[in-house]
Amino acid sequence: MTTPPSPRESVPVLQVRDIVKTYGGVTALNGVSLDLFPGEVLCLAGENGCGKSTLIKIISGVEKPDSGEIIVDGVAHPAMQPADAIKSGIQVIYQDFSLFPNLTVAENIVLTSAVADRRRLYSPAGSRPAAQAIVDELGLDLDLDADVDSLSVADKQLTAICRALVSDARVIVMDEPTTALTHTEVERLFALVQRLRDRGVALVFVSHKLDEVLQVSQRVTVLRSGRHVITADAATLDPRSVARHMTGRDVDDSRSVGLVPVEGPPVLEVVDLSLTGAYEGISFTLRRGEVLGVTGLLGSGRTEIAESLFGVLPAERGTVRVDGQEVRLHTIRDAVRAGIGYVPEDRLSQGLFMDRSIADNMIAGSLDAHRTRWRTVDRAGTRTTIRGLFDRLRIKAPNVAAPVRSLSGGNAQRVVLAKWLATKPKVLMLNGPTVGVDVGSKEEILAILRAEAAAGMGVIVISDDAPELVASCHRVLVIRQGRLAHTLEGEGISVDTIRERVAA
Amino acid sequence: MSGGLARFRGRNNEGVLAVVLLLLVVGMSVANPAFFSLSTGFSILRGSIVPLVFALGVLLVIISGGIDVSFAAIAVFAAYTTVKVAGSTALPLGVLGAFGLALVIGALLGLVNGLVIARFRLPTLIVTLGTQGIFKGVLLTYVGARFIADLPDSMAGLSTTNLLTIGSGQGRAQLHVLVLPAIALAVLLAWMLRRTMFGRSIYAIGGDQEAARRAGIRVMRTQVWVFALVGMMAAAGGMFHMIMGRSANPQDLVGGELDIIAAVVLGGASIFGGRGSVLGTVLGVLLVQVINNSLILVGVPSAWQRTAVGVLLIVGVGVQALAARRSARKVHANVIDQQEVAA
Numbered sequence: 013m014t015t016p017p018s019p020r021e022s023v024p025v026l027q028v029r030d031i032v033k034t035y036g037g038v039t040a041l042n043g044v045s046l047d048l049f050p051g052e053v054l055c056l057a058g059e060n061g062c063g064k065s066t067l068i069k070i071i072s073g074v075e076k077p078d079s080g081e082i083i084v085d086g087v088a089h090p091a092m093q094p095a096d097a098i099k100s101g102i103q104v105i106y107q108d109f110s111l112f113p114n115l116t117v118a119e120n121i122v123l124t125s126a127v128a129d130r131r132r133l134y135s136p137a138g139s140r141p142a143a144q145a146i147v148d149e150l151g152l153d154l155d156l157d158a159d160v161d162s163l164s165v166a167d168k169q170l171t172a173i174c175r176a177l178v179s180d181a182r183v184i185v186m187d188e189p190t191t192a193l194t195h196t197e198v199e200r201l202f203a204l205v206q207r208l209r210d211r212g213v214a215l216v217f218v219s220h221k222l223d224e225v226l227q228v229s230q231r232v233t234v235l236r237s238g239r240h241v242i243t244a245d246a247a248t249l250d251p252r253s254v255a256r257h258m259t260g261r262d263v264d265d266s267r268s269v270g271l272v273p274v275e276g277p278p279v280l281e282v283v284d285l286s287l288t289g290a291y292e293g294i295s296f297t298l299r300r301g302e303v304l305g306v307t308g309l310l311g312s313g314r315t316e317i318a319e320s321l322f323g324v325l326p327a328e329r330g331t332v333r334v335d336g337q338e339v340r341l342h343t344i345r346d347a348v349r350a351g352i353g354y355v356p357e358d359r360l361s362q363g364l365f366m367d368r369s370i371a372d373n374m375i376a377g378s379l380d381a382h383r384t385r386w387r388t389v390d391r392a393g394t395r396t397t398i399r400g401l402f403d404r405l406r407i408k409a410p411n412v413a414a415p416v417r418s419l420s421g422g423n424a425q426r427v428v429l430a431k432w433l434a435t436k437p438k439v440l441m442l443n444g445p446t447v448g449v450d451v452g453s454k455e456e457i458l459a460i461l462r463a464e465a466a467a468g469m470g471v472i473v474i475s476d477d478a479p480e481l482v483a484s485c486h487r488v489l490v491i492r493q494g495r496l497a498h499t500l501e502g503e504g505i506s507v508d509t510i511r512e513r514v515a516a
Numbered sequence: 517m518s519g520g521l522a523r524f525r526g527r528n529n530e531g532v533l534a535v536v537l538l539l540l541v542v543g544m545s546v547a548n549p550a551f552f553s554l555s556t557g558f559s560i561l562r563g564s565i566v567p568l569v570f571a572l573g574v575l576l577v578i579i580s581g582g583i584d585v586s587f588a589a590i591a592v593f594a595a596y597t598t599v600k601v602a603g604s605t606a607l608p609l610g611v612l613g614a615f616g617l618a619l620v621i622g623a624l625l626g627l628v629n630g631l632v633i634a635r636f637r638l639p640t641l642i643v644t645l646g647t648q649g650i651f652k653g654v655l656l657t658y659v660g661a662r663f664i665a666d667l668p669d670s671m672a673g674l675s676t677t678n679l680l681t682i683g684s685g686q687g688r689a690q691l692h693v694l695v696l697p698a699i700a701l702a703v704l705l706a707w708m709l710r711r712t713m714f715g716r717s718i719y720a721i722g723g724d725q726e727a728a729r730r731a732g733i734r735v736m737r738t739q740v741w742v743f744a745l746v747g748m749m750a751a752a753g754g755m756f757h758m759i760m761g762r763s764a765n766p767q768d769l770v771g772g773e774l775d776i777i778a779a780v781v782l783g784g785a786s787i788f789g790g791r792g793s794v795l796g797t798v799l800g801v802l803l804v805q806v807i808n809n810s811l812i813l814v815g816v817p818s819a820w821q822r823t824a825v826g827v828l829l830i831v832g833v834g835v836q837a838l839a840a841r842r843s844a845r846k847v848h849a850n851v852i853d854q855q856e857v858a859a
Contacts, residue, residue, distance in 0.1 A: 112720050132712060133713065
């Protein structure tokens with residue numbers, strides 16, 4: 013990788029000075045400052061709830077700081093509006109992309125800059141060349157006339173990047189740009205980042221995947237609980253030291269499962285499971301006490317397999333046995349009755365009642381198990397279950413009555429986990445259990461899963477986070493184009509082999 | 517689907533709607549040759565004027581991601597108040613003065629909706645449901661509840677003005693002059709939605725409100741303007757209604773909101789916001805009018821008209837939803853294809 017002239021010799025394009033921001037009584041940011049130089053990538057790291065998102069919103073003018081200022085090219089902006097930020101060359105690529113699904117790619121690309129220019133009229137014919145130019149410059153294959161909601165996630169991301177570039181951005185903030193991308197797409201994004209640096213664009217990169225962060229950035233700024241902890245050259249840091257600065261303690265992500273395969277009795281046996289267009293001839297056995305990883309590219313069929321086992325997307329052929337008993341899995345009810353639990357990919361929309369309390373969410377899946385003889389809810393029983401899980405999963409909240417919406421990503425994920433553990437499943441499947449969860453919580457969630465497995469459950473973790481699979485799985489199945497391509501075991505499980513097998 | 521066909525079909529299925537309309541007209545003309553005449557055509561156009569003006573207003577709100585059920589109450593409030601004021605000898609208003617007064621009242625009432633919705637971020641349905649009752653209550657209590665059988669002279673003159681009169685006696689076909697402002701409004705609105713940043717902002721807000729805020733669009737201001745515009749359009753529609761009916765009834769219009777919303781949705785506007793077009797709305801309104809007119813001609817009892825519109829609405833929206841689901845599945849399949857190629 014070529015390095016541009018040392019950034020320290022130039023003038024910062026963006027300076028953030030002593031930003032303080034409080035919401036209600038909670039201090040989200042407490043005197044945070046940072047400098048950003050042209051042509052550098054600065055990584056902003058920190059646990060969920062450390063204030064990263066708030067800082068991004070302040071830089072982009074969506075939120076106003078209580079005190080402190082944003083200086084762009086030497087001009088101070090005490091109260092910046094979103095349109096001002098865009099006008100002064102600051103572009104944010106949000107985690108959810110913030111695109112307009114009902115408009116075409118071309119219009120999405122040009123609309124924000126037209127708003128920033130305070131234009132009154134809009135010309136569809138005039139905006140196309142501008143969009144085309146940026147797509148060509150980046151050498152992308154995007155259909156400018158397609159509606160954005162018809163695009164794949166990766167193309168949506170590219171559209172968001174094009175939009176950031178069309179108005180001569182000098183600062184681009186990318187919030188978790190890689191969560192929705194596969195390994196190859198991430199590589200392509202990094203190549204693009206390099207090209208942007210060569211153009212003198214400064215980038216702020218926010219990601220939970222620490223190895224990625226260190227690969228792409230020159231400097232790293234770590235925030236913890238709204239305070240600036242350290243800013244250092246990326247070369248002087250490794251994932252472990254960044255994690256230590258983020259959490260304030262040592263984080264263990266090394267392989268911490270027994271290398272020897274588990275010898276417990278099989279709890280789930282899948283034989284020749286097939287669903288046309290999704291997957292074909294999948295067979296595997298999950299033993300009691302085992303954590304089984306399932307990985308593969310997005311669209312490889314890994315999610316569909318889990319959904320079939322959970323009765324959402326019933327398989328066409330094949331047999332499934334739970335504890336040796338053959339089961340029919342045509343509906344979710346069938347699966348739950350058979351003792352199979354599933355924590356879906358998008359926990360916010362599929363796994364939680366966001367406005368209800370932690371307690372209500374925890375027992376939402378196991379009400380049948382908590383009833384009295386007269387079919388009313390057994391209050392004492394639910395209280396014991398809730399209290400027990402709340403403590404066992406170490407959920408950080410004032411009390412169990414707090415609404416789930418108020419929790420950070422890692423804690424919300426624990427509530428979903430608690431909901432399923434309350435049903436006492438024999439097999440628990442988790443899809444992307446630590447997506448969007450910070451390193452500290454991630455380690456704890458994985459530890460909980462290992463402990464639950466050790467207590468006699470069979471656990472399936474579906475993930476494309478290779479280090480996570482290495483840290484927690486006894487065996488890893490690699491799915492490619494709907495087929496079981498490899499089974500990795502014991503010493504064969506490493507970050508490199510997993511990535512290699514997935515992409516091969 | 518080939519490019520030409522896709523273009524004919526339109527972004528909101530306008531092409532499909534046009535074909536359905538055409539088939540209906542042809543079918544009805546075959547079933548009853550009396551249907552296919554200039555006088556039927558003109559009478560359908562006349563009947564479409566008021567629904568179209570209302571529907572264009574509703575279209576704006578629906579594209580912005582909201583819904584307005586208070587427009588009929590605003591229409592009757594503005595028009596009845598204007599008739600009452602213009603009818604009192606103290607303040608003689610010309611036609612333009614009367615319309616000006618109605619538009620100001622409409623804008624103010626729309627502003628009430630807009631300010632409450634944007635300032636307190638309340639659901640549009642609930643707020644307009646509430647203001648609908650408030651507007652109507654205030655009208656009946658403070659302005660008047662009496663049926664006014666004759667309009668002031670200036671407005672009454674307009675009632676009988678025709679743009680075109682063709683033929684004479686029984687076969688006489690008359691085109692009412694008020695089609696002109698209705699057409700002008702449709703053209704103006706189509707231009708505004710397509711070619712102004714205000715129009716594009718309405719689409720953007722309807723597509724994703726938070727994304728619009730982050731893009732620097734002033735969401736609150738735009739919403740307030742949308743509701744003020746809808747209020748003005750409702751007021752104009754109310755005036756047209758009373759002029760063409762040659763009377764002012766404070767109990768009119770309120771209750772017919774859902775028919776208008778149905779026509780807009782039938783015209784391809786998405787009830788979830790972000791999609792819809794003036795052309796589609798015009799076709800939707802015409803379709804409903806043709807059904808109402810033609811069913812009478814072929815001898816179907818008028819009670820079935822509502823059923824027919826209801827069936828059409830569910831079929832129309834259902835077909836669109838199924839098509840959307842199919843194309844979503846296609847995207848999924850494409851993703852797998854691409855990855856297989858890459859692999």
